Amino acid sequence: MSTISRDEVAHLARLARIDVTEAELDTFAGQLDVILDSMAKVSEVAGDDVPPMTHAADVTNVFREDVPRPGLSQQQALSGAPAAEDGRFKVPRILGEEQ
Incomplete structure (x- = not known):
């Protein structure tokens, strides 16, 4: 621990x-302790036979x-423009x- x-x-x-206050130092120290302890527990449970994963469910x-298809010609693209040059x-x- x-x-x-x-x-x-x-x-x-x-x-x-x-910038943290003196009171925040105590608060954050306790909170970080809880986080580090939780991470240690997870590390204990995970074994070599458990593959790493990024999601709990299949994605x-x-x-x-991505299929190519014809696009607009330059004239068609500029036809709706307020001004072209x-x-x-x-x-x-x-x-x-x-x-």
């Missing part, structure tokens, strides 16, 4: 650049087949760009 100290919590907080790919969409300049 590992016990995490207030100094270790303070060190972790400094590394994460998190099935729900994506459709030189075969491209024409949009207003932004961010004060100069011409």
Whole structure:
């Protein structure tokens, strides 16, 4: 059973650049202890015969087949545009760009 100290919590907080109060150091030390103990219990149960998994249930790919199909021509794509120039969409300049 590992016990995490207030100094270790303070060190972790400094590394994460998190300001914590003295009271929070005690609270976080207790909470981190519970987390570490829980992880140790899981490690004890998992054996070499138990394969690692990412999901408790089987996951099935729900994506459709990627089948090429014809797209729009340049003229068709630009036909609904409010403005076009030189075969491209024409949009207003932004961010004060100069011409």
